[in-house]
Amino acid sequence: MIGNAMSEPTFATLVSRWYERNARDLPWREPGVGAWAILVSEVMLQQTPVVRVLPAWRAWLDRWPTPAALAEDTPAEAIRMWGRLGYPRRAVRLRDCAVAIVERHGGEVPDRLDQLLALPGVGTYTARAVAAFAFSQRHPVVDTNVRRVVCRAIAGEPDAGPATRPADLVATEKLLPAEPAAAALASAAFMELGAVICTARSPRCAMCPVESVCAWRASGQEAPSGPSRRPQRYAGTDRQVRGLLLAVLRETTGPVPHQRLDQVWPDDVQRTRALAGLVTDGLVEPVGEDSFRLLGDGPPMVPLS
DNA sequence: CATGCGTGGTG
DNA sequence: TCACCAAGCAT
Helix, strand or coil: CHHHCCCCCCCHHHHHHHHHCCCCCCHCCCCCCCCHHHHHHHHHHHHHHHCHHHHHHHHHHHHHHCCHHCCCCCCCHHHHHHHCCCCCCHHHHHHHHHHHHHHHHHCCCCCCCCHHHHHCCCCCHHHHHHHCCCCCCCCCCCHHHHHHHHHHHHHHHCCCCCCCCCCHHHHHHCCCCCCCHHHHHHHHHHHHHHHCCCCCCCHHHHCCCHHHHHHHHHHCCCCCCCCCCCCCCCCCCCCHHHHHHHHHHCCCCCCCEHHHHHCCCCCCCHHHHHHHHHCCCCCCEEEEEEEECCCCCCCCCCCCC
16 A cells, blocks of 8 residues: 555546646636537537637526526528538537437437447547546547547557547556546546647647656657548539538528529539538528528428329 | 547747 | 648448
């Protein structure tokens, strides 16, 4: 027991201490923030930087403080409120998620991992993040930041794999304190370390609380390997065309004649394909012969009899 | 398991 | 300038 008391601080302890002194004061981390607000923040933060999420998160919760409130509104309004956060399918899925929470869980965000995972738009990361941060449960929370931190500091490798793997969850779980609340704090701390110090491009090792125990540092800090995969260009892709189409639909209430949508992109084939994709994905619906609108942006179409 | 899916900031 | 992202998810 004396040996235990005198042992070196654990990895999680070092990072948690650093976090308690240096964490950014993000609003969804404040005490008393509910599970719904945390869930909304996690979905918005999927692939969108913190600085852009901040105002959108406040506006969203001001309008829809509960899952039930969002569930009663239209997908179209969800897409509009999403603004330019990107990947607007997340807005629709978040609304689907609110509907599911009302239908399956009486309007309360569930606290069980399997129930969270079953919600639309909630995957491995988000389910664990909500369980840990909203309900103080002891689950490894592994996002791209945590993968990078653990991969570098523990395994001594410069890069994490392309996607979260079961091995990442196991490796991270081993680092967590036994106490659930401490484990949740440690998970937030790992994420923060990866976001602020142990960044992908230029890690600030001089500021790092675990530099002295970092395996990557100890092994000479081998540079990240070359480009594993060539990222898709944005300019000229369907993705860009979808964004242009959606920008027009967002700023218009109700149906938009296709002639107006035609103006956003000259290539008929690509534009038509992009619009069809938006319909397939449940973001847009056709109205009448030649108009389109955001899903649910007006009264349902009544078939003529 | 590789892809597709938006957007705006930055070195 | 422009490649590279930034707390993933669904298929």
